[in-house]
Each structure stands twice: as structure tokens, then as C-alpha cells.
Amino acid sequence: MNRFYVMVGVLAVVLGIGVFALLKTGGGSAPAAALGAPPTVVDDSFRGYTLGQGSAPVEIVEYLDFECPVCATFATIQMPTIKDQLINTGKVRWRFRDYPLPIHKYSRFAAHAAQCAGAQGRYVEMQDQLFSHHQWAQTGKDPSGLFRDFAKAAGVDPTAYDACMEAGRFAGRIEYSRQEGDQLVVDGTPTFYANGKKLFTNLRRLPNSDDFKTLVDSIIAHSPPKPRARPEHH
């Protein structure tokens, strides 16, 4: 009997080391922009691309990592419904902030690709490409060429994209966003804030569109009514 418990203990240790090693190791070679020390922080007063109207009563900020599978699932499965029910109806303005996790080899690189596409007004389209063809996050191979194809599919001018990527134009902006996330105690991805308040903190629960609808309706119901604004003329 004692031999059995020794066997259980040894097996647990071996499997534990195996899981740790699997989580620790990456794969393949990384492009220059994906490796090396984090870039210098640059505050260019950019605070993330947004979806929705500026006058929406609720602002949701999402800190995301492009290599994170849960972020990809959320973007491809839940986000279309959230757009229909909350963003397009004027209830919510959605703000995307980068939080590339250091354990992910290409997430900073992917965030940079999205920012370069964003410089040409194609952030959302590029994000769709990166999340809906998420197999790149599994292969461990250098995704530079693939991202360039994504950029072209998103309607981005490849020459300007190449120049932006080679210059690492937005690396400092991405690092600023990541450090901002650290200050807000982002502890994983995706992490959400509604009007500045951190959401879904229990056991890293993964929210769906219904959770957001309930939350947003509750915030709106408990908000004091605004004085009737005079119609604006442009």
C-alpha cells in the first residue's frame, strides 16, 4: 500500500513538471519585433480604438491579448451579439486596450500589426482577421508573412503597413497600454472594466453577451436621468 502512495506522489511530481514545462516553452523562431526587451513607453495620448457612440452611457474597456484563445473565442462568438444588442443601439462604447502577456511570444507583434492597420483606419478589420484565423497562435511559427496577408485582406495598404511594422512605430504605445493595465491590476486576458469598475472578478469567469446585456441594462437603470440636452446642430 505504501508503495502505491509513493507511486502516486512520484507520478504527480512528474506530471506537474511536465505541465509546467509545456506551459513554459514556446515554439519556433520569433521575428525581431516579437522578441527583446519591452520597448520604451510612449504616451502619445492614444487611449485605444473604440466602437460605438461617444455619448453612450456605458464605456466598456477590454484589455486583450491577441494570442490568448479565450480572447479569440470572445471576439468571434460573443462580440457580434454585443455589437448588435449594445454597441449599435447606442448603449455601450467599447474600447480596446492592448495587454500583451509576456508568456505569449507573438501577442505584442500581433498588437503592433493591428495598430499599423489602425493607422490606416482598419483596426477592427485587422482584429477580425487576427482572431478569426487564430491558428497562427498555435503553430509557433513566425507569423510575419501571415499577418501581412491578414492586413491585405483587411484592406490595408501593404507598403505603408510594411514601413510601419519595420519602424516599430507603435511599440511604445502598446507598452503604455500594458503598463496602464498593470496599474489597473489586469490579472489576465481578457479583463473588462465598465465605467472604470473591474468586471467578472470571480474565478476568472468568462462572460457572454447575456452577461454584458444584464450588466449594461442594470447600470443604465441605476444611473440618474440626465437633463434633457438641447439638440445639436452641425
Added chain:
Amino acid sequence: MRQRQAIALLALVGLFVALYLWLHALGFGGAIKCGASGGCETVQTSQWAVFLGFPVAFYGVVGYLAVLIVALLALRPAALAERKWNVVLAGLATAGLLFTAYLTYLELFVIHAICRWCVGSAIVMTLIWIIALAAFRRPRAAASPPPNSPAPRTDPGVSQPLRDPPA
């Protein structure tokens, strides 16, 4: 006893497989190690990868942990002869097998991608179920000594050779 030991060891293996997939789903670690087939990411990012707000692998962690704890409790000397543990293990294993069958169906016929880690977990859970069912179906007599059998002989042990009294 051997069957409960086998179940405990298999549950330990399944626990770590599920733990790896769960931690990966939560954003720990790099690209999932999946071989050349590339099905793991497809499965992990599909809409069925999240069940009732938690990654599917989380239920695997909870399930395997439950089987492991019950199997270890059933291996206590006082519990070895008790048949109720076989019933609990068979129940847990059947629930696990049904959930595994549902997930495998999704992989094969809905997502059309196979995740090797999920297949590994499915094999482990199927083995646990087969062993648990065999233990459950075992006649009571085999699990514990019959009530009218003679009391086990208490072996006094090998008597020590008499020594000569010290001179």
C-alpha cells in the same frame, strides 16, 4: 483494491491533462503543444470551448479531482471492504464518460477538428469508466469476506529461538 488504485492513477493523469488545457485557456503558457494536426486551437477557440461561463477543461479538472479524491478515500483500510465506494466511483465515471462523449461528438461532427489532448482525456476517462464498472459489477463476496467465513487467524508470528540464559 487494485481497481481503485488503477482508477486513482488514471484520474491523476487525467487531472494534469485537464489542468494543462485549463491553464492554457486562461492565458498561461505559449502556443498549445498539439502536434502537426493543429486541431487544438480550433477546438479551444470554438464556441463550445466555454460551458456555462467556464472553459470546458475546468470541468475536467473538477471531475478528475473528484474521482481522485473518492478513489483515495476508498483505498483507506477501513473503506476497502465497503461496496458503496464502487457505486460512487461508477456514478462519477459514468457522468464523466457522458460529458466526454458529448465533447467528442462536438469535435467529430460539429467542430470537425480533433484535439489530441482531448482524445487523451477521453481515453483516460473511458478506462476509468471500464474499471469502475467492473468493480461495481463485482459480486459482493469478492469485495469483502463472506459473513460466515471463519475469523481470520491471528498469526502470532514466528517465535524467536530460545536463547540460552546469560551465563
